[in-house]
Amino acid sequence: SDEDILAPDCPADITGEGSLNFLDVSAFLSAYSATDPAADFVVDGQFNFLDVSAFLGAYSAGCP
Numbered sequence: 209s210d211e212d213i214l215a216p217d218c219p220a221d222i223t224g225e226g227s228l229n230f231l232d233v234s235a236f237l238s239a240y241s242a243t244d245p246a247a248d249f250v251v252d253g254q255f256n257f258l259d260v261s262a263f264l265g266a267y268s269a270g271c272p
Contacts, residue, residue, distance in 0.1 A: 218271035
């Protein structure tokens with residue numbers, strides 16, 4: 209879709225504003241606490257340290 213073409217591939221940008229900052233960390237923590245699929249970074253239906261680790265890795269990698 210056109211939306212996929214326009215959106216950068218940056219999974220850690222949970223807020224979708226195009227940059228990584230504390231708002232993304234806060235959004236991840238809120239989603240994680242609510243067991244929202246947006247925080248299931250390993251995509252296994254479970255919410256555990258693996259998701260936190262994957263989010264932190266993606267956040268550290270930055271956005272293209």
